[in-house]
Amino acid sequence: MFELLIYAIIILGFAAIWQLVRVVELSARLKGVDPNKVTESDNRLNGRLMLTFMIAMFGFSIWQFFAYKDRLLPTSGSAHGEEIDWLWDFNMIIIIIVFFITNGVLFFMAYKYYGRDNAKATFYPHNNKLEMLWTGVPAVVLFIIIFLGIKLWNNITEPAPANVRLIELYAKQFNWTARYAGEDNKLGKANYLLIQGANELGLDSTDKASNDDIIVKGEFHIPVDQEVNFRNRSQDVIHSMFMPHFRAQINTVPGIETYFHFKPIHTTEEMRKITGNPEFDYILMCNKICGASHYNMQMKIVVDSPKQYEEWIKQQKTFIPKVEEAKADAKPEADSMKADSLKK
Amino acid sequence: MSSHAHSHEELHGTSLEHEVHAHHGHDDHDHHHEESFVSKYIFSMDHKTISRQFLVTAVFMAVFAMMMSLLFRLQLAWPGEKFAIANALLGDKWAPEGVLDANMYMGLVTIHGTIMVFFVLTGGLSGTFSNLLIPYQIGARDMASGFLNMLSYWFFFASSFFMVISMFVEDGPASGGWTVYPPLSALPQAMPGSGLGMTLWLVSMSLFIVSSLLGGLNYIITVLNLRTKGMKMTRMPLTIWAFFVTAILGVLSFPVLFSCALLLIFDRSMGTSFYLSDIYIGGAPLEQTGGSPILFQHLFWFLGHPEVYIIILPALGLTSEIISVNARKPIFGYRAMITSILAIGFLSFIVWGHHMFITGMNPFLGSVFVFTTLLIAIPSAVKAFNYITTLWKGNIQYTPAMLFAIGLVSTFITGGVTGIILADSALDINVHDTYFVVAHFHIVMGVSAILGMLAGVYHWFPKLFLRKMNKNMGYIHFWITFVSAYGVFFPMHFLGLAGVPRRYYSNTEFPMFENLQDINVLITIFAILGGLGQVIFLFNFFYSMFFGQKSEQNPWGSNSLEWTTPMAHTHGNWPGALPEVHRWAYDYSKPGEESDFIPQTVPLRPGEEDGGGH
Numbered sequence: 034m035f036e037l038l039i040y041a042i043i044i045l046g047f048a049a050i051w052q053l054v055r056v057v058e059l060s061a062r063l064k065g066v067d068p069n070k071v072t073e074s075d076n077r078l079n080g081r082l083m084l085t086f087m088i089a090m091f092g093f094s095i096w097q098f099f100a101y102k103d104r105l106l107p108t109s110g111s112a113h114g115e116e117i118d119w120l121w122d123f124n125m126i127i128i129i130i131v132f133f134i135t136n137g138v139l140f141f142m143a144y145k146y147y148g149r150d151n152a153k154a155t156f157y158p159h160n161n162k163l164e165m166l167w168t169g170v171p172a173v174v175l176f177i178i179i180f181l182g183i184k185l186w187n188n189i190t191e192p193a194p195a196n197v198r199l200i201e202l203y204a205k206q207f208n209w210t211a212r213y214a215g216e217d218n219k220l221g222k223a224n225y226l227l228i229q230g231a232n233e234l235g236l237d238s239t240d241k242a243s244n245d246d247i248i249v250k251g252e253f254h255i256p257v258d259q260e261v262n263f264r265n266r267s268q269d270v271i272h273s274m275f276m277p278h279f280r281a282q283i284n285t286v287p288g289i290e291t292y293f294h295f296k297p298i299h300t301t302e303e304m305r306k307i308t309g310n311p312e313f314d315y316i317l318m319c320n321k322i323c324g325a326s327h328y329n330m331q332m333k334i335v336v337d338s339p340k341q342y343e344e345w346i347k348q349q350k351t352f353i354p355k356v357e358e359a360k361a362d363a364k365p366e367a368d369s370m371k372a373d374s375l376k377k
Numbered sequence: 378m379s380s381h382a383h384s385h386e387e388l389h390g391t392s393l394e395h396e397v398h399a400h401h402g403h404d405d406h407d408h409h410h411e412e413s414f415v416s417k418y419i420f421s422m423d424h425k426t427i428s429r430q431f432l433v434t435a436v437f438m439a440v441f442a443m444m445m446s447l448l449f450r451l452q453l454a455w456p457g458e459k460f461a462i463a464n465a466l467l468g469d470k471w472a473p474e475g476v477l478d479a480n481m482y483m484g485l486v487t488i489h490g491t492i493m494v495f496f497v498l499t500g501g502l503s504g505t506f507s508n509l510l511i512p513y514q515i516g517a518r519d520m521a522s523g524f525l526n527m528l529s530y531w532f533f534f535a536s537s538f539f540m541v542i543s544m545f546v547e548d549g550p551a552s553g554g555w556t557v558y559p560p561l562s563a564l565p566q567a568m569p570g571s572g573l574g575m576t577l578w579l580v581s582m583s584l585f586i587v588s589s590l591l592g593g594l595n596y597i598i599t600v601l602n603l604r605t606k607g608m609k610m611t612r613m614p615l616t617i618w619a620f621f622v623t624a625i626l627g628v629l630s631f632p633v634l635f636s637c638a639l640l641l642i643f644d645r646s647m648g649t650s651f652y653l654s655d656i657y658i659g660g661a662p663l664e665q666t667g668g669s670p671i672l673f674q675h676l677f678w679f680l681g682h683p684e685v686y687i688i689i690l691p692a693l694g695l696t697s698e699i700i701s702v703n704a705r706k707p708i709f710g711y712r713a714m715i716t717s718i719l720a721i722g723f724l725s726f727i728v729w730g731h732h733m734f735i736t737g738m739n740p741f742l743g744s745v746f747v748f749t750t751l752l753i754a755i756p757s758a759v760k761a762f763n764y765i766t767t768l769w770k771g772n773i774q775y776t777p778a779m780l781f782a783i784g785l786v787s788t789f790i791t792g793g794v795t796g797i798i799l800a801d802s803a804l805d806i807n808v809h810d811t812y813f814v815v816a817h818f819h820i821v822m823g824v825s826a827i828l829g830m831l832a833g834v835y836h837w838f839p840k841l842f843l844r845k846m847n848k849n850m851g852y853i854h855f856w857i858t859f860v861s862a863y864g865v866f867f868p869m870h871f872l873g874l875a876g877v878p879r880r881y882y883s884n885t886e887f888p889m890f891e892n893l894q895d896i897n898v899l900i901t902i903f904a905i906l907g908g909l910g911q912v913i914f915l916f917n918f919f920y921s922m923f924f925g926q927k928s929e930q931n932p933w934g935s936n937s938l939e940w941t942t943p944m945a946h947t948h949g950n951w952p953g954a955l956p957e958v959h960r961w962a963y964d965y966s967k968p969g970e971e972s973d974f975i976p977q978t979v980p981l982r983p984g985e986e987d988g989g990g991h
Contacts, residue, residue: 121804
């Protein structure tokens with residue numbers, strides 16, 4: 034019913050526009066004027082609308098900035114993220130200035146020089162000095178932006194030191210698994226051909242490094258103020274590990290390992306205080322289209338104090354016992370399958 | 378029949394001018410060219426008819442793609458809500474009880490993007506205006522090869538056909554996003570749309586590439602070889618410069634997309650593994666191994682990035698002409714504009730990696746792409762400043778076309794500045810693939826190019842259909858479109874800054890996005906308003922085509938050659954000899970002249986300097 038009402042209003046709206054256009058045209062014809070010829074009053078009207086639009090659009094932009102300011106991502110949860118935020122603000126100030134000035138001048142010109150019947154435009158085909166100016170100034174500003182940007186990019190993407198805690202994030206349609214390197218800080222070998230049953234990650238149990246690996250689902254913890262290096266793998270299609278609160282993102286690509294490392298600087302608890310939101314959680318989400326449930330491929334991240342972290346990690350089981358349990362579970366099933374195939 | 382005369386002209390491009398001269402010596406010219414309906418309107422080789430064919434097809438495709446965007450906007454604003462219209466359009470399978478299905482959501486997003494990028498803004502924009510204006514504005518009787526030109530349209534038509542029917546196959550259309558990254562797009566196990574829908578997508582795109590290459594080669598050759606006497610390269614209108622460089626970009630980059638698509642076809646149906654490696658899917662390991670999904674992205678974006686300039690350059694070209702004509706002033710910095718077009722064209726080939734900063738690509742390579750990408754901002758800025766200076770001290774005639782052209786300059790600036798952020802790899806990390814990107818590219822190339830294309834339609838409608846579009850409906854159309862464009866895309870920046878990823882069927886699964894719902898509602902309301910605004914355009918377009926006011930020969934007081942042809946669709950364009958060009962196209966309001974425009978065919982006075990030759 035509500036939908037029908039909306040359609041009725043829309044149709045009436047079009048009818049009204051059509052009538053309006055007809056009336057304007059008929060009156061033009063009555064005056065003996067070509068209805069499609071642009072007149073000075075058309076120019077004045079549209080010139081003024083240009084100015085009005087500018088004011089409205091600037092107002093709309095500023096309103097959004099204030100209305101939405103508190104809903105944007107909170108302060109960075111990672112060390113490099115603070116640098117990103119600084120550079121972001123620096124660039125943003127430049128582009129906001131350019132946005133307002135250039136659009137402002139454009140709409141002002143569009144208003145000021147609307148066509149008058151007896152006026153003539155000024156023939157002004159070029160001015161080399163002016164053109165040099167607005168080639169040169171953007172070039173200088175851009176070189177500053179490029180310099181600062183590349184410098185920060187190099188810092189962020191520098192390979193992590195060897196002793197940093199290594200965690201693997203493993204993506205598949207449509208969930209994440211985290212694997213901790215364990216006491217030896219070495220992730221055991223994995224191979225997609227070994228994926229079977231509970232061994233979702235395809236770990237190679239003959240590789241000793243894998244024995245103490247810790248596999249967790251649902252949520253994973255990291256200690257505050259300690260650098261952590263994420264190694265990312267994918268089982269099926271490209272996903273993207275995206276942790277917006279840490280300003281961290283990198284694709285997970287089947288057949289390729291990608292890395293991203295950072296240092297969390299606020300625990301979840303602290304962040305809840307900073308944001309004033311008692312339910313705040315760090316989150317890992319998928320940010321590369323990966324299928325129908327792409328929109329719900331997430332994992333909670335908890336940043337602990339080092340002490341809390343040690344307690345948590347102790348409670349997690351290592352890979353080998355996990356597989357043995359799984360084998361024990363899977364055995365009867367496998368036996369019955371064998372029996373089935375024999376019958377055939 | 379005219380087939381003899383036709384083939385004769387096509388085979389002997391160089392003697393074409395001579396031939397037609399001879400014909401026009403006789404009064405019975407028209408009788409010689411009496412054409413059947415089929416050769417006149419369907420398999421026509423006339424650039425004007427082909428131009429109209431491209432335009433009408435593109436308008437149809439645009440309506441199709443816009444309706445898809447409205448359907449998924451409804452879902453984003455009111456997730457899970459029932460909409461009778463969704464059920465009516467998509468049926469019980471894809472919108473049971475009016476709730477959009479998650480797979481179909483992906484399909485709609487994908488086909489919306491594909492159609493808008495390729496069918497509307499590449500095929501539609503270049504196909505319409507390069508075909509219409511290249512022969513007209515350089516003073517040629519037709520394209521270098523009318524036959525290839527005809528093939529170009531019919532390949533485009535076939536390709537559009539396959540893209541549209543892919544919406545109706547059982548498992549749905551291609552749904553991996555318009556960039557169709559494998560392995561998602563390569564494996565039907567990964568999502569239903571990667572089955573037959575994806576095959577049709579690849580078939581359609583292959584045909585599209587053929588169309589684009591046939592068109593592009595024709596445009597380049599025509600511009601180089603068929604300019605009339607006196608039409609030096611430095612006297613060409615900027616429209617032609619833009620189409621010329623666009624065509625070169627297309628010819629150099631589309632073959633790479635073809636190879637990219639071909640390897641994907643091999644992977645999908647012949648068991649090769651160019652893009653596949655170490656994959657376990659659907660409960661079994663995949664046999665194919667050793668390839669790289671990243672290779673696909675390099676190949677795709679090697680086309681994909683020039684592609685955005687293939688879209689925007691023609692729109693900027695049309696705008697240059699329209700702004701100059703209606704400001705009644707020469708375009709400011711003609712030479713600088715040409716240099717900018719060339720610089721943008723060149724740079725567009727060495728920036729593709731900025732789409733791939735976070736693929737795990739070598740960070741050093743990332744730095745290189747940051748550098749080259751940010752360089753593009755310089756010629757782009759020059760263009761924007763030159764447009765603004767062209768308005769300065771002008772006598773602006775607000776035709777609907779002029780409004781759209783000024784609108785383009787505004788959105789080109791607004792969308793362009795956020796490009797500076799995204800080109801910076803360090804900053805890209807946290808907004809990559811979020812709504813910030815969606816906002817950026819929709820404003821800078823989507824909205825801008827559509828505004829440019831609409832400006833072109835209003836301005837050249839008299840050359841396309843010999844009639845004028847209704848002015849007042851044009852005004853209403855512009856203001857609704859412009860307001861809703863900003864209303865839709867500006868708020869999206871804030872969604873991106875809140876961390877919302879693109880291509881999410883719904884944001885309800887994340888508590889952190891709960892307080893953003895009203896922004897999505899606002900966006901959708903503007904989107905619906907914008908969609909309704911286009912109904913006014915569609916009515917005006919089709920109504921004026923048949924019943925519009927007949928146009929005089931040069932309705933906007935323009936200098937370029939197309940307005941020296943009679944208001945009729947004559948084969949060969951000029952009834953008599955081809956015009957001779959004596960000056961650049963921008964002598965508007967020249968001091969000491971009575972008229973505020975001097976067509977290019979008017980000889981220079983003794984001692985008068987040609988503006989284009991400075």
